[in-house]
Amino acid sequence: MKYEAIVIGTSAGGLDAVKTLCAHLPADFSVPIAAVLHLHRNTKDDLITLLNREIRLTVKYAEDKEQIQKGCLFIAPPDYHLLIEDDRTFSLSVDEPVNYSRPSIDVLFESAADVFREHIIGIILTGANKDGSLGLRRIKERGGTTIVENPRTAQYSEMPLAAIAEVEVDYILDINEITNKVMELLLRSKCKTS
Amino acid sequence: MDYYDDNDNENLEVMLLLEAVNAKYGYDFRSYARASIKRRIRHRMSVSGIKKITEVIERLIYDKSFFTDLLGDFSISTTEMFRDPGFFQALRKTVFPVLQRLPFIKIWVAGCSTGEEVYSLAILLREEKLYEKSMIYATDYCNKSLTTAKEGIYNIKSIKKYAANYIQAGGIQSFSDYFKAEADSAAIDPSLRQNMVFSIHNLAADGVFGEMNIILCRNVLIYFNRELQNKVFGLFTQSLEEGGYLCLGSKETIRLSTYSDNYDEMLRDEKIYRRNSAPVSYSKPSAHPVATPEFVTKGGELIRDVKAKMEELDYLLNSVGSLPGQS
Numbered sequence: 001m002k003y004e005a006i007v008i009g010t011s012a013g014g015l016d017a018v019k020t021l022c023a024h025l026p027a028d029f030s031v032p033i034a035a036v037l038h039l040h041r042n043t044k045d046d047l048i049t050l051l052n053r054e055i056r057l058t059v060k061y062a063e064d065k066e067q068i069q070k071g072c073l074f075i076a077p078p079d080y081h082l083l084i085e086d087d088r089t090f091s092l093s094v095d096e097p098v099n100y101s102r103p104s105i106d107v108l109f110e111s112a113a114d115v116f117r118e119h120i121i122g123i124i125l126t127g128a129n130k131d132g133s134l135g136l137r138r139i140k141e142r143g144g145t146t147i148v149e150n151p152r153t154a155q156y157s158e159m160p161l162a163a164i165a166e167v168e169v170d171y172i173l174d175i176n177e178i179t180n181k182v183m184e185l186l187l188r189s190k191c192k193t194s
Numbered sequence: 195m196d197y198y199d200d201n202d203n204e205n206l207e208v209m210l211l212l213e214a215v216n217a218k219y220g221y222d223f224r225s226y227a228r229a230s231i232k233r234r235i236r237h238r239m240s241v242s243g244i245k246k247i248t249e250v251i252e253r254l255i256y257d258k259s260f261f262t263d264l265l266g267d268f269s270i271s272t273t274e275m276f277r278d279p280g281f282f283q284a285l286r287k288t289v290f291p292v293l294q295r296l297p298f299i300k301i302w303v304a305g306c307s308t309g310e311e312v313y314s315l316a317i318l319l320r321e322e323k324l325y326e327k328s329m330i331y332a333t334d335y336c337n338k339s340l341t342t343a344k345e346g347i348y349n350i351k352s353i354k355k356y357a358a359n360y361i362q363a364g365g366i367q368s369f370s371d372y373f374k375a376e377a378d379s380a381a382i383d384p385s386l387r388q389n390m391v392f393s394i395h396n397l398a399a400d401g402v403f404g405e406m407n408i409i410l411c412r413n414v415l416i417y418f419n420r421e422l423q424n425k426v427f428g429l430f431t432q433s434l435e436e437g438g439y440l441c442l443g444s445k446e447t448i449r450l451s452t453y454s455d456n457y458d459e460m461l462r463d464e465k466i467y468r469r470n471s472a473p474v475s476y477s478k479p480s481a482h483p484v485a486t487p488e489f490v491t492k493g494g495e496l497i498r499d500v501k502a503k504m505e506e507l508d509y510l511l512n513s514v515g516s517l518p519g520q521s
């Protein structure tokens with residue numbers, strides 16, 4: 001078994017959490033990452049510039065029909081849902097908001113679970129609403145690995161709590177333990193395949 | 195059961211469902227982006243308490259009203275007035291001054307949904323004194339949305355939300371002047387409809403709308419796969435006058451299509467393209483590749499290469515055959 005993608009969902013407090021999580025990942029990190037951050041619809045590209053300055057991965061808004069690539073952190077563009085297709089390209093949609101959110105974490109996670117099945121890690125971080133828990137459940141049902149930020153230490157606990165209530169998650173960890181866990185999972189899975 | 199199997203089966207079911215919809219009702223969703231379609235199917239399943247996609251297929255074949263619901267699910271009609279105000283402002287500042295010179299302006303709004311976008315455009319045209327010489331063709335394949343578009347009656351709460359967009363888009367009047375408000379609804383000023391024609395048109399199946407000066411098709415193409423996107427760009431290219439404008443949604447681009455060279459990027463961020471005079475080569479369906487002269491020459495070279503390799507191989511095999519110890 002080898003991981004082919006990581007998806008991250010977060011809301012309030014999410015920018016810092018994503019920065020912490022990705023801070024130590026190398027520029028050529030072998031697994032592509034896609035994230036939904038519940039950004040305001042008028043968020044400008046500054047956010048991307050800022051993230052690019054602070055982490056080594058290439059950070060960009062996912063574009064419609066763009067191929068998913070390693071070494072990248074793809075962010076769902078504000079006001080669009082982000083989905084993953086079977087041919088490992090992204091697609092965008094302006095379907096009505098889900099959990100009052102567009103982009104919605106559930107939408108990304110559910111489509112990612114369909115495509116990557118057990119070859120995916122789903123991560124829910126700090127947030128003040130319940131988006132993402134159903135998506136995380138789908139990831140779990142399809143055999144993927146699930147990680148949720150420890151609600152006791154997360155900046156906002158509601159999103160992690162909702163996820164934990166909905167899914168029997170594999171790991172509940174403080175934000176600065178998650179990167180190590182991800183690395184460990186990747187290493188272990190590589191050993192198994194070879 | 196293996197998860198792999200599960201997913202493959204589900205993809206097969208989705209494919210069969212789309213075939214059935216096409217064969218039975220003539221709506222072709224086969225070239226739509228699948229992930230979104232799957233979401234819609236699952237939504238219908240949970241609403242109707244259906245467990246398997248194959249059951250959905252059965253229902254839609256025998257129960258027309260069930261199909262109508264599913265069609266409603268597939269037709270994502272989300273829209274608003276002056277969505278992306280920056281785009282409308284750019285239209286006004288950059289494109290409209292050029293239109294002033296034309297005696298008559300033909301505009302096609304493809305995928306107009308429930309009409310909010312068309313009326314936004316009409317308001318801007320009126321404010322720039324262009325409306326009287328304009329003709330707007332507003333099309334969608336969804337009959338229900340078109341009916342709402344023709345009526346032009348909207349929820350008062352959403353109208354209030356659109357007022358902010360209107361101001362950001364550079365509106366110069368009082369937004370409420372364009373509506374007649376009732377208790378919880380607002381009817382758009384019917385004079386904005388004077389030079390508008392609404393009609394059914396399916397971008398996946400229907401033909402060209404001729405000699406347009408502007409085509410707006412926003413947030414429709416993201417629902418298509420690349421092949422269908424390309425086909426629709428071909429349709430637009432045939433429908434646009436040279437020098438005409440093509441306006442796409444903020445996350446859509448013509449760059450990835452084979453018609454990219456036929457357009458100049460006017461405003462990159464606002465996705466406003468201008469049709470240039472480059473000759474158009476309409477792409478043929480990929481099943482029938484065109485044999486260009488280069489293709490023929492290349493093919494000939496390849497065959498010669500292969501022949502030479504075969505001879506070489508023959509020679510090698512012969513020499514191997516004569517090695518000692520081989521029989």
Ligand SMILES: C[S@@+](CC[C@H](N)C(=O)[O-])C[C@H]1O[C@@H](n2cnc3c(N)ncnc32)[C@H](O)[C@@H]1O
Nearest residue numbers: 269273305307334335336396397398412413414
């Ligand atoms: C998300 S709405 C966008 C509405 C509007 N253009 C806007 O940007 O606000 C997409 C619209 O495309 C229409 N549509 C989808 N497939 C179509 C097709 N094959 N032909 C024509 N219209 C289509 C849908 O019915 C819907 O009204």
